[in-house]
Amino acid sequence: MKRLLWLALIAALAYGGFYFWQTQTQAPTGPQWRTATVDRGPLVRSINASGPVRPVVLVKVGTRISGNIAKLNADFNQAVKQGEILAELDTALIRAALAQIEAEIAAAHAERALAKTQHARNVRLVDQGFIAASVLDESAAALAARSAQVDQLEARKRQELTNLDHAIIRAPIDGVVVARDVDLGQTVAASFQTPTLFQIAGDLTHMQIETRVAEADVGELKVGQPASFTVDAHPSLHRSAQVRQIRLNPTIEQNVVTYNVVLDTDNADGLLLPGMTAQVNIELARRDDVLRVPNAALRFRPPADKTAEAPDAKPHSKGPTVYRAKGQALEAVSVQLGATNDTHTELLDSPLAAGDAIVIGERSGGNAEGRGNFRLRLH
Numbered sequence: 001m002k003r004l005l006w007l008a009l010i011a012a013l014a015y016g017g018f019y020f021w022q023t024q025t026q027a028p029t030g031p032q033w034r035t036a037t038v039d040r041g042p043l044v045r046s047i048n049a050s051g052p053v054r055p056v057v058l059v060k061v062g063t064r065i066s067g068n069i070a071k072l073n074a075d076f077n078q079a080v081k082q083g084e085i086l087a088e089l090d091t092a093l094i095r096a097a098l099a100q101i102e103a104e105i106a107a108a109h110a111e112r113a114l115a116k117t118q119h120a121r122n123v124r125l126v127d128q129g130f131i132a133a134s135v136l137d138e139s140a141a142a143l144a145a146r147s148a149q150v151d152q153l154e155a156r157k158r159q160e161l162t163n164l165d166h167a168i169i170r171a172p173i174d175g176v177v178v179a180r181d182v183d184l185g186q187t188v189a190a191s192f193q194t195p196t197l198f199q200i201a202g203d204l205t206h207m208q209i210e211t212r213v214a215e216a217d218v219g220e221l222k223v224g225q226p227a228s229f230t231v232d233a234h235p236s237l238h239r240s241a242q243v244r245q246i247r248l249n250p251t252i253e254q255n256v257v258t259y260n261v262v263l264d265t266d267n268a269d270g271l272l273l274p275g276m277t278a279q280v281n282i283e284l285a286r287r288d289d290v291l292r293v294p295n296a297a298l299r300f301r302p303p304a305d306k307t308a309e310a311p312d313a314k315p316h317s318k319g320p321t322v323y324r325a326k327g328q329a330l331e332a333v334s335v336q337l338g339a340t341n342d343t344h345t346e347l348l349d350s351p352l353a354a355g356d357a358i359v360i361g362e363r364s365g366g367n368a369e370g371r372g373n374f375r376l377r378l379h
Contacts, residue, residue, distance in 0.1 A: 032363035033325045036294045038347070038356045043292055045285045045341045047221070049261065051211035053231065053276040056264070057202030059173055061086065062194035064166045067093070072184045074198060080171040086198055087182065089167040098160045105153045112146035119143045175200040178274055201274060207267045209241060209278045212251060212258040220284050221246055227263055227282040234271055241265040243282065285339065292344040293335070293352070296360040297322045302330055322352070323359040330359065 067089035074086040119139040125131045179199035182188060188195045209229065213221065227241040241263040251258050263280065265272070298320060324331045338346030352358070 033359045034361040034363055035357040036360045038293050038352050038354055040289055040291055040354045043287045043290050043339050043344055043346050044283055047217045047282045049211035049213055049280045051209050051278060053207050053209055053272050053278050055201035055274055056206050056208050059200045060196045061198040062196050063169060063188055063190055065163050066189045069182050069184055069186050074177050076177060076180055078177045082171055082174050084171045085168055086171055087169040091164055091167045094160055094164050101153055101157045108150045108153050112150055115143040115146040169197060173202050175202045176204055205268050207265050207272050209263045209280060211261050211280050213261045215257040218259045225282055227280055229278040229280040231276045231278050239265060287339055291347045293347055294360055295345055297358045300360055325359055
């Protein structure tokens with residue numbers, strides 16, 4: 001029984017060894033080249049950037065006074081008109097202050113009237129010589145003080161009336177409420193800084209994209225350059241944009257300098273929402289119907305250990321060179337280059353034509369060294 005098992009094991013190993021040897025001996029010897037095709041098409045040089053989609057006009061609506069939200073008339077995504085009431089603050093304290101000021105004004109008017117009467121009487125008495133002129137001066141000063149007090153109280157009244165008007169929060173522009181940061185009954189405090197109650201986007205049919213471009217690329221940008229972009233919500237939809245502004249204020253983070261570039265885009269279909277991330281491609285230059293070659297072909301150089309396998313290959317030419325496969329040999333072709341981008345380069349003067357195959361690399365597993373030397377060892 002053990003003998004049969006050993007015979008079966010040896011037969012299986014022998015069959016496996018034979019199959020491996022057969023596949024190795026049938027594999028093509030020599031290097032196998034990966035090729036690409038010279039073709040004609042557009043050559044576009046561009047800059048890639050990303051940034052958020054934002055409304056062109058975004059207004060933060062706040063309040064100048066403190067108080068509780070008594071009425072809330074606007075909500076998210078609600079369209080509003082300029083002057084429309086968004087919210088109202090509780091005005092009980094303001095109205096109480098107004099009532100107190102009204103009472104003080106009435107008292108001040110009465111005191112001014114009395115001071116005016118006394119001053120008029122002192123004028124007559126001075127003319128008749130019954131009192132000294134200094135008494136007249138004192139009554140004149142008292143009358144002036146009462147008049148100033150009335151003016152001061154009137155100013156306080158106007159201030160409280162202004163606060164009463166500010167207790168009504170109105171929309172400053174036509175637009176859509178994109179954010180509401182308060183709820184009914186909430187207390188807002190405007191002691192140190194103006195709290196934001198709402199954010200209103202002016203016109204969502206026109207949006208802008210705010211991107212950052214490295215200082216090495218910003219020199220090639222110009223206002224009006226075309227661009228295209230996509231958003232993650234609609235990855236298959238390529239939309240157009242245009243450079244509107246290259247802001248001069250740089251952003252420096254870890255010694256990397258970038259500049260904010262703002263692009264305009266149309267949003268008549270409403271598919272773009274504020275805050276979406278846009279992947280932007282800004283077109284710097286474009287040439288149509290040019291003879292172009294993949295950049296990988298310009299980077300390729302035959303490995304030194306492969307030149308012996310192609311003894312009839314021509315030596316490397318000076319300047320830009322690509323290679324054509326002649327069987328297992330390689331032929332160097334000198335080319336004159338034009339415009340370039342990340343993937344292709346234009347050929348200006350070259351013996352190559354559209355449709356020619358050029359080498360861009362070596363296939364993995366193409367080395368035939370050591371094939372046929374399979375050894376089967378049994379221990």
